[in-house]
Amino acid sequence: MRVDDFLSAADRLPVADLATLVGAGGIVVVAPHPDDESLGCGGLIAEARRLGRPVRLVVVSDGCGSHTHSKLYPPERLRALREDETRRAVAQLGMGPEDVTFLRLPDAHVPSDGPTAQAAADAVAEAARACGAGAVFVTWRHDPHCDHQASAAIVALARPRLGTARLYEYPVWGWTLAPETEVGPEPRGYRLDVSAHRAAKVRAVNAHASQTTDLISDDPEGFRLEPQMIERLCGPHERFVVV
Template sequence: MRADAFLAAADTLPLASLDTLVGPGGLVVVAPHPDDESLGCGGLIAAARAEGRDVRLVVVSDGCGSHTHSALYPPEKLRTLREDETRRAVAVLGMDPARVTFLRLPDAHVPSDGHRAEAAALAVAEAARACVASAVFVTWRHDPHCDHKAAAAIVGLARPRMPGVRTYEYPVWGWTLPPETEVGGAPQGLRLDVSAFSAIKAKAVYAHESQTTDLIHDDPTGFRLEPAMIDRLCGPSERFVAITE
C-alpha cells in the first residue's frame, strides 16, 4: 500500500474508548526523541492520566542532533535542556516527571539491534512491568527518520519480554514520506478522540521550546518543528496502528 493511502486510511480508523485501546492496565510510550511523546501521544497520555492510569515514558535518544552547530548549547547542555523540556511537557499532560526514563542513546544513531538495542528493549520491558502495562506505544516503523525506525525495532525486541501486552505504532513524520512509498498492508488499529485534551497537548508540544522557538538562535542549521506539522498532530484524534505479527 502506498504511504499516502495508508495514512489516509489511518485517519479513518475506528474511534475507540481508552479502555478498548489500552486494556485494563497502565501504558508505556516510547519516544525516539524528546518531543515525540507529546506530538504523537500527548492526548493519549493526558486522557490516561485523567483516568488515573499509570503512564511511563521511555525516551530513547539524547536529542543532541537537533542543534549540532550551537556554541551556546554544546551536546551535554543541549541534552540537559531537552530532558528538562520533556519533564515540563509531561507534567502539563498530568504525568509524574519522575516516571520518565532517558536512555541517552546517540541521536541519529539509535541502534536497531546488538547489545545496546537489547539493553534498551530491557528498559522498555521494565517500564511495562513497573506500571503493569497492557499496551505499549512507539513510533511507526515507516517514519522517515532512522531513530523512529530503530525505536520500533527496539519495541519489537521487547515484545517477547512483555507477553499479553498490546503494541501500537504512531506516525509522526509519516506525512513527509514520498506518497508513492510502499509501506505494506492497510492499517489495522484504532483512533482515540483527544479533542478534550487538544489545548493541553499543544501546550505540552510548545514546552519543547528548543524545537518550537528561536531559543537556540546561534545555529542556522538547527531543527525547528513546522507549525503545519504541529497543527496536523494536534488534531481531534490520535492514530494508533496495531502490531500483531
C-alpha cells in the first residue's frame, strides 16, 4: 500500500476509548528521542493518567543529534537539557520523573540488533512489568528516521517478554515520505479522541524548548520542529496501528 493511502486510512481508523485500545493495565510509551512521546502519544498519556492508569516512558536516544554544532550546548549539556525538557513535558501530561527511563543511546545511531539493542529491549520489558502494561506503543517502523525504525525493532526484540501486552505503532514523520512509497498492508488499529487533552499536549510539546524555539541560538543548522508539524500532530485524534 502506498504511504499516502496508508496514512489516509489511518485517519479513518475507528475511534475507541482507552479500555478498548489497551485492555487492562498500564501503558509503556517508547520514544526514539525526547519529544516523540509528546508529539505522538501526548493525548494517550494524559488520558491514561486521567483514568489512573500507570504509564512508563522509555526514551531511547540521548537526543544529542539535534544541535551538533552548538558550542553553548556540547553533547553532555544538551543531553541534560533534553532530559530536563522531557521531565517538564510529561509533568504536563500527569507523569512523574520517576516514571521516565533514559537509555541514552547515541542519537542517529540507535542499533536495531545486537547486544545493545537487546539491552534496550530488556529495559522496555522491565518498564512493561513495572506498570503491568496492557499495551506498548512505539514509533512506526516506516517512519523515515533511522532511530524510529530502530526503536520499533527494539520493541520487536522485547516482544517475547511482553506477555499478552498489545503492541501499537504511532506515525510521527511518515507524512514526509514520498507519496508513492510502499509501506505494506492497510493499517488496522484505532484512533483515540484526545481533544480534551489538546491544551496539555501542546504545553508538553512546547516544554521541549530546544526543539521548538531559538533557545540554542548558536547552531543555525540545528533542528527545529516546524509549526505545521506540531499542528498536524496536535489534532483531536492520535493514531495507533496494530503490530
